[in-house]
Amino acid sequence: TTTQNTSEKWLRREFATQGFSRTFRLADNVNVQAISASYQNGILTLTLPKKLNDEAWTREISIA
Secondary structure, eight states, X not given: OEEEEETTEEXXXXXXXXXXXXXXXXXXXXXXXXXXXXXXXXXXXXXXXXXXXXXXXXXXOOOO
């Protein structure tokens, strides 16, 4: 298993000769209706887009 962080994207590779399952929790700002997946050449690619107009990432900083 290898994990890399390239800018804002994460790349995780897992290789096994048998079936496997993976579960994980999604952040609140993931648009679950727009999740997509593709499987090519033994690589499963998941796309987890952020919600538009997500207020969780907006904050105000007061300067005195």
